[in-house]
Amino acid sequence: MKYMMTNRAMTMHLEEGFEMLMGYDVVFFGEEHDSRIAHEAELIMLTELAKRDSNLVLALEMFERDVQGFLDSYLQGTIPEDRFLDLARPWQNYERDYRPLVELAKTRGLPVIAANVPRRAAAAVAAANAVSPEVAGEDGRYFPSEFHFDSEEYHDRFVAQVEGMPHSLPMKGFDVEALFKAQVLKDAVMAASLEPFLGRRIFFCCGRFHSDFHLGIPYQLARNHPELKIAVVVCAESLMELPMQDCSRIADFIWIDE
Template sequence: MKNILAVSLLFSTFLAFGQQKMADHYKIYNTATGKTVTIDDIVADMASANVLFFGEEHNDTTAHYMELTILKTLIAKYPARVALSMEMFETDTQPVVNEYLKGLIREKNFITDARAWPNYKDYRPLVELAKASNINLIAANAPARYTNMVTRMGLSGLDKLDATGKSHLPPLPIDTAAGKYYQKFETIMGGHSSMPGMQIYQSQNLWDATMAWSIAQYLKVHPGIKIFQMNGGFHSEEKLGAVAQLKKYSPGLRVLNIASLSGTDINQPDWSKYTNLADYIILTDFKAAN
């Protein structure tokens, strides 16, 4: 108990210091009203929601601070009713994640065996907060070897996996979302719709579907839990991608999403770009180093 209280105090001190330091570097807007809001407002909105998606830019340090602050606030507002879900860990590493959160293995082994991202330092505070707060962390993403397989062989390649391999994925076949999501993907790909491009799009759908399935299955076993899902922005913007896949697996869920964007004018949003992007947008003045 003393250790938990000490860690909690450490996070509270860190967040208080961070809030003073970061306050001038971001603004949060409710896109329905165009007005600025606070993290407390978003967390209060979760009273009637099941899942909060945070679409980040992976190198934005301000966004990582915001994620930590949101998770801390969710835990305080809904004690014993929060779980963290992350794109940054893959489904087959869930036993390793669980072992670390329970204090059974060293952090060194966790980082290696859970295949933590190269910038794990950016996500470590969230993992440590989950550990200290005794909340679950869902390793939500599809194993990279399978997304790579789809990029090379198409979704039909997954049929060749054995039962163990398939157990790390959603039920096959994966729904390849058409329409607006594909159009967005084509735009990013430069308008190329060749077969390799289509297979890359199929791997994107596998990525989305696995994260959605991971959340849906967790909520089936743990009803009433608030899920805080972290992923790259494209996966959840406009409630497409992983959000749309989640709605197929669990139609009754209420989902909120945040889009975090860096290098923008935080005081004068271009609403022509942001209105339909998310329920909330976080604009930061972070600019990646060249």
């Protein structure tokens, strides 16, 4: 059984939940990348939101800004899928988890935003411990004019996450403040990628750390556009280990699959 719950513990059938989401300009779904429940929920949500709004836009963390042209060409049918995949650096789990979203968007004629900063640019910022377009070379063109580093909560949550990682991971070799700069860069670039489409409703799929507690991408977006109505959705399975005081703050809507 699938249903939704608000952060005030009001449960509702999915139909009612989708109707409520139509009152928002940008809807973020914060996923665990390896969660089958999350990927199924994203496809259901995209399907249902697109039924209600033929002008919907899909945004994906899983593609980087420099492959937008290849993604557009595939959606428009000017290059075949195998060529698109050769050029667009899809994630390893693309076929199973993200292809259904892209194919649905293609069928319905929905734009898809390749939202993320190129990975090499984030790595360059982390290595230099500086957010500067010059550090990233040609990828600096994707940097927005403003970055908002002023959320102490986001900083503290990020530091705690990094410190909890195994020491064998490559990230552990970097200064945590440099890594935080790269994290904010990703969020800011993903927020800026939405700019051409802010007159339309957007459904954004991202890793949940990028949207939990309205931090990350929603925070960057709201700082630049306080008038936007932004909703964050997360799966109930992501709440299992959270302190009780965080459960009501992590998202506006909880997706429940029993």
